[in-house]
Amino acid sequence: MDKRATIKDVAEAAGVGVATVSRVLSGGSASPRTRERVLAVAAQLDYRPSALGRNLRQRRTGGMGLLVPDLTDTFHAQLAEGVLACARAAGEPVVLGSTAGDPEQESELIGMLLEQSVDRLIAVPSGDEDTWAPAIRAGMTVVFADRLPARPSSDEDDDPAATAVNDLMLLDGVSSGSRPRPLDAPSVVADDRAGIRTAVRYLRGLGHRRIAFLGGPGHDRRAAAFGAAVGAPVDEELVVFATGSRDSAYAAASGLFQSRPDLSAVVAGGNVLGEAAVLAARELDLRVPRDISLVMYDDVPWAELCSPPLTVIAQPGRDMGYRAAELVLRSGGRRPRGVMLPTELIIRGSCGPHRQ
Amino acid sequence: MDKRATIKDVAEAAGVGVATVSRVLSGGSASPRTRERVLAVAAQLDYRPSALGRNLRQRRTGGMGLLVPDLTDTFHAQLAEGVLACARAAGEPVVLGSTAGDPEQESELIGMLLEQSVDRLIAVPSGDEDTWAPAIRAGMTVVFADRLPARPSSDEDDDPAATAVNDLMLLDGVSSGSRPRPLDAPSVVADDRAGIRTAVRYLRGLGHRRIAFLGGPGHDRRAAAFGAAVGAPVDEELVVFATGSRDSAYAAASGLFQSRPDLSAVVAGGNVLGEAAVLAARELDLRVPRDISLVMYDDVPWAELCSPPLTVIAQPGRDMGYRAAELVLRSGGRRPRGVMLPTELIIRGSCGPHRQ
DNA sequence: TTGAAAGCGCTAACAG
DNA sequence: CTGTTAGCGCTTTCAA
Numbered sequence: 001m002d003k004r005a006t007i008k009d010v011a012e013a014a015g016v017g018v019a020t021v022s023r024v025l026s027g028g029s030a031s032p033r034t035r036e037r038v039l040a041v042a043a044q045l046d047y048r049p050s051a052l053g054r055n056l057r058q059r060r061t062g063g064m065g066l067l068v069p070d071l072t073d074t075f076h077a078q079l080a081e082g083v084l085a086c087a088r089a090a091g092e093p094v095v096l097g098s099t100a101g102d103p104e105q106e107s108e109l110i111g112m113l114l115e116q117s118v119d120r121l122i123a124v125p126s127g128d129e130d131t132w133a134p135a136i137r138a139g140m141t142v143v144f145a146d147r148l149p150a151r152p153s154s155d156e157d158d159d160p161a162a163t164a165v166n167d168l169m170l171l172d173g174v175s176s177g178s179r180p181r182p183l184d185a186p187s188v189v190a191d192d193r194a195g196i197r198t199a200v201r202y203l204r205g206l207g208h209r210r211i212a213f214l215g216g217p218g219h220d221r222r223a224a225a226f227g228a229a230v231g232a233p234v235d236e237e238l239v240v241f242a243t244g245s246r247d248s249a250y251a252a253a254s255g256l257f258q259s260r261p262d263l264s265a266v267v268a269g270g271n272v273l274g275e276a277a278v279l280a281a282r283e284l285d286l287r288v289p290r291d292i293s294l295v296m297y298d299d300v301p302w303a304e305l306c307s308p309p310l311t312v313i314a315q316p317g318r319d320m321g322y323r324a325a326e327l328v329l330r331s332g333g334r335r336p337r338g339v340m341l342p343t344e345l346i347i348r349g350s351c352g353p354h355r356q
Numbered sequence: 357m358d359k360r361a362t363i364k365d366v367a368e369a370a371g372v373g374v375a376t377v378s379r380v381l382s383g384g385s386a387s388p389r390t391r392e393r394v395l396a397v398a399a400q401l402d403y404r405p406s407a408l409g410r411n412l413r414q415r416r417t418g419g420m421g422l423l424v425p426d427l428t429d430t431f432h433a434q435l436a437e438g439v440l441a442c443a444r445a446a447g448e449p450v451v452l453g454s455t456a457g458d459p460e461q462e463s464e465l466i467g468m469l470l471e472q473s474v475d476r477l478i479a480v481p482s483g484d485e486d487t488w489a490p491a492i493r494a495g496m497t498v499v500f501a502d503r504l505p506a507r508p509s510s511d512e513d514d515d516p517a518a519t520a521v522n523d524l525m526l527l528d529g530v531s532s533g534s535r536p537r538p539l540d541a542p543s544v545v546a547d548d549r550a551g552i553r554t555a556v557r558y559l560r561g562l563g564h565r566r567i568a569f570l571g572g573p574g575h576d577r578r579a580a581a582f583g584a585a586v587g588a589p590v591d592e593e594l595v596v597f598a599t600g601s602r603d604s605a606y607a608a609a610s611g612l613f614q615s616r617p618d619l620s621a622v623v624a625g626g627n628v629l630g631e632a633a634v635l636a637a638r639e640l641d642l643r644v645p646r647d648i649s650l651v652m653y654d655d656v657p658w659a660e661l662c663s664p665p666l667t668v669i670a671q672p673g674r675d676m677g678y679r680a681a682e683l684v685l686r687s688g689g690r691r692p693r694g695v696m697l698p699t700e701l702i703i704r705g706s707c708g709p710h711r712q
Numbered sequence: 713t714t715g716a717a718a719g720c721g722c723t724a725a726c727a728g
Numbered sequence: 729c730t731g732t733t734a735g736c737g738c739t740t741t742c743a744a
Contacts, residue, residue, distance in 0.1 A: 713744105714743100714744085715742105715743090715744085716741105716742090716743085716744095717740100717741090717742090717743105718739105718740090718741085718742100719738100719739095719740095720737105720738090720739095721736105722735105722736090723734105723735095723736095724733100724734090724735100725732105725733085725734085725735105726731105726732085726733085726734100727730100727731085727732080727733100728729100728730085728731080728732095
């Protein structure tokens with residue numbers, strides 16, 4: 001097996017200079033005669049330009065990085081498929097990393113990408129703005145998907161609720177006065193506010209009054225939207241957070257159900273939490289939707305498999321990934337502020353009327 | 357924002373040659389004094405060696421490629437997580453591609469990886485050996501995971517069953533006489549034979565006689581194992597294949613149930629097919645397990661969510677990915693023939709006794 | 713133990 | 729329109 005042909009081989013075989021070959025192959029100007037000959041020789045030699053040389057020359061690796069917390073979270077898998085589809089269409093490679101929701105691993109992966117000179121990155125962030133500042137300072141074009149990095153917990157506002165309120169205000173266009181958003185990166189997110197609001201109204205319409213929110217890492221905006229939707233005063237006990245693992249999600253769901261028997265409906269902030277809620281409810285002999293109504297964020301194939309099938313707030317995971325990839329690729333000059341995609345409440349069978 | 361420091365910067369600042377810096381940073385020999393100084397300067401300058409230069413010099417990109425048919429197939433997501441975990445531990449990047457089960461896209465992605473000089477690749481293959489020969493000929497170290505490329509359909513044996521039988525014979529160590537396996541790549545697969553056999557015996561023990569196999573692309577070995585487990589003569593109609601999409605899986609399942617009302621149990625060759633089987637059964641008002649018993653290949657989190665929870669043949673997806681990554685990384689010299697991991701029948705609630 | 717120098721394959725000035 | 733040339737940042741002989 002002989003080694004791959006280089007640009008030099010092609011140039012020699014075609015009797016032209018290497019620059020000409022380079023030009024022809026990258027669509028530069030050349031006489032039809034020359035162009036034809038070069039193309040012929042290149043094809044004949046089965047020449048494929050090496051990305052190595054080009055990358056070094058341009059001091060940057062093509063393609064993009066993609067960082068998600070966990071691929072076995074079906075929503076992240078959908079999002080990744082979207083990114084891959086766009087990248088494939090563009091012929092660009094995607095370097096993938098999974099962070100397990102751990103800011104430290106996230107940082108390390110960012111470092112790895114920097115080392116590879118990958119300067120375009122799509123991320124479902126786990127760390128806060130402090131985690132992400134280095135990447136952006138290093139000149140990376142980053143597009144956040146699904147959620148934004150949390151505010152750094154530099155001072156008092158350490159709990160999700162407070163952060164979430166901040167984000168909510170920002171979402172509303174209300175200037176928060178202090179601490180301007182330092183991160184200059186576009187994002188592709190779903191309209192969490194509308195999605196949650198619709199779900200809460202739907203549950204309200206069914207007569208539910210004690211509604212809980214079960215969230216995970218990165219669900220702060222959703223929690224805030226939930227708070228806004230149920231209206232003050234928010235029963236603090238009815239907003240609980242898990243830490244990301246399936247075990248933690250289960251524990252949170254189980255704890256919630258046990259501590260608040262008066263609960264009649266729950267909104268799960270993501271599919272892993274919805275899964276946990278179904279499991280915990282079954283374990284505690286709570287019937288869905290007879291004893292407890294459930295709405296889950298994320299539409300995933302298995303939502304239909306449950307008995308009853310789960311009512312969900314669908315967000316277009318694949319589209320979000322595709323759009324994010326488009327954004328990060330066409331980051332030419334203008335930096336669009338980001339995209340917000342609509343959600344849709346898909347009513348199946350996991351919600352029923354409130355029974356006294 | 358100043359540009360990143362290069363090896364030259366470090367060399368100058370430390371008053372040594374670039375070669376020395378390179379040596380020190382890659383653990384070569386150097387006097388303690390020099391080493392210390394270089395390290396100090398490097399740290400001070402926040403120097404990170406650029407992979408670009410190294411890659412070009414070594415004419416190869418570090419890390420590995422990973423090709424899977426579809427990340428929203430939870431098993432593939434698990435496998436990918438395993439690969440990523442190993443890669444992360446080794447500090448190596450992973451270039452991901454999703455092929456949608458299409459050999460053509462697979463070929464294109466292989467071409468892309470070749471262009472990037474990624475010379476290590478883990479794949480859940482969709483194409484046949486003809487698709488993969490170029491990659492291996494080009495000098496790539498390929499490790500197949502979950503399944504092996506099918507024999508090229510050069511002549512008569514065009515249908516899955518025939519191919520499957522071939523593979524089965526190979527698995528048994530029976531030399532097939534003709535057509536020696538030309539592909540020289542190790543693999544990490546589950547013990548499909550044992551898994552399927554155990555499932556079939558379990559169903560037999562429950563009294564089932566009309567058992568069907570519902571397969572997808574790449575499930576040839578499983579189909580063959582199924583044929584062997586039920587024993588000749590195999591009712592051809594009871595072995596059906598879908599093409600990979602969820603729609604196709606649903607159609608196959610639905611068609612199977614409708615055409616064979618005498619069916620009392622089905623083995624789904626993968627989680628997407630299991631999903632389809634549950635959906636199709638419900639649509640046709642077939643009760644699980646009253647009317648139809650179901651065993652699904654792959655254990656996935658949502659298998660427990662179904663009512664009743666699904667009895668599954670679990671294969672260690674994450675481990676398989678991790679092992680494959682280990683294999684492809686430590687491909688030093690010896691080329692191990694591959695690994696076969698055990699499966700486990702996890703009995704939940706989707707199988708019941710056969711009722712006349 | 714160390715430094716100088718030669719590229720790896722490619723692109724982008726700059727001449728011709 | 730085309731060829732020559734100078735590197736991109738790194739590793740690796742080869743001498744000193």
